Amino acid sequence: MPEVTNAAITLTAYDWVPNFARGQVRDLRARWALEELGVDYSVRYLAQGDQKSDRHRTQQPFGQVPTYEEGNLTLFESGAMLLHIADNYPGLYPDEPHGRAMATQWLIAALNSVEPAILDYVHSTVFERKQAWAQERLPLILERMTERLGALSDALGEMAWLAGSFSVADIMMVTVLRPVSQTVEFQAFDNLAAYVARGEARPAFQAALAAQLDGFTGEPPARS
Numbered sequence: 224m225p226e227v228t229n230a231a232i233t234l235t236a237y238d239w240v241p242n243f244a245r246g247q248v249r250d251l252r253a254r255w256a257l258e259e260l261g262v263d264y265s266v267r268y269l270a271q272g273d274q275k276s277d278r279h280r281t282q283q284p285f286g287q288v289p290t291y292e293e294g295n296l297t298l299f300e301s302g303a304m305l306l307h308i309a310d311n312y313p314g315l316y317p318d319e320p321h322g323r324a325m326a327t328q329w330l331i332a333a334l335n336s337v338e339p340a341i342l343d344y345v346h347s348t349v350f351e352r353k354q355a356w357a358q359e360r361l362p363l364i365l366e367r368m369t370e371r372l373g374a375l376s377d378a379l380g381e382m383a384w385l386a387g388s389f390s391v392a393d394i395m396m397v398t399v400l401r402p403v404s405q406t407v408e409f410q411a412f413d414n415l416a417a418y419v420a421r422g423e424a425r426p427a428f429q430a431a432l433a434a435q436l437d438g439f440t441g442e443p444p445a446r447s
């Protein structure tokens with residue numbers, strides 16, 4: 224198991240999140256990449272709320288997880304972590320420069336062209352669901368999300384992975400898609416449903432998911 228104590232790489236993660244977020248917190252992305260490579264990492268667990276401390280903000284200006292520490296390097300942004308890992312440990316980028324550029328492109332597309340539409344849906348159906356306007360806004364959000372998923376489905380076509388061989392682009396895209404992968408709208412795209420299932424079937428994904436779930440040993444924040 225790559226999650227050990229005193230490894231050269233340390234991630235931050237939460238020691239508690241609500242059930243709906245378990246298995247979705249973005250430290251999963253870095254864990255998955257490291258599991259694929261068999262690279263050891265440690266985790267510093269934060270209680271809910273501690274991510275907003277001054278100390279944590281020196282590492283993550285937005286007061287979020289994950290962070291990634293390795294020697295004197297500290298990174299925030301899961302995308303930067305995946306690119307750094309792929310650059311420094313062979314195995315998650317295609318071998319030739321063209322393939323690497325394609326993988327980088329698709330990782331950024333996951334974050335910049337696909338994730339915003341998915342987050343809109345998650346915000347509307349989870350965090351903002353009790354707002355009077357949430358139901359009224361939903362059709363528009365679904366339309367935008369479906370348009371993005373349709374375009375991704377067309378681009379993926381019959382390919383197994385986005386940049387030829389399995390790469391960091393797939394770690395990012397699969398984790399970006401997972402929050403909506405059980406919706407009717409998503410399941411209508413057979414190749415996307417199969418793509419996410421293919422990613423989730425990888426032993427390294429399963430190990431990363433289990434490690435994240437094992438880390439939720441804390442208590443919910445006290446109600447004020």
Ligand SMILES: N[C@@H](CCC(=O)N[C@@H](CS)C(=O)NCC(=O)O)C(=O)O
Pocket residue numbers: 247248249250274286287288289299300301302
């Ligand atoms: N763009 C950041 C987003 C990080 C993020 O949204 N983290 C969430 C957990 S998955 C978080 O800490 N949310 C709590 C908060 O924003 O206070 C990344 O990809 O690393």
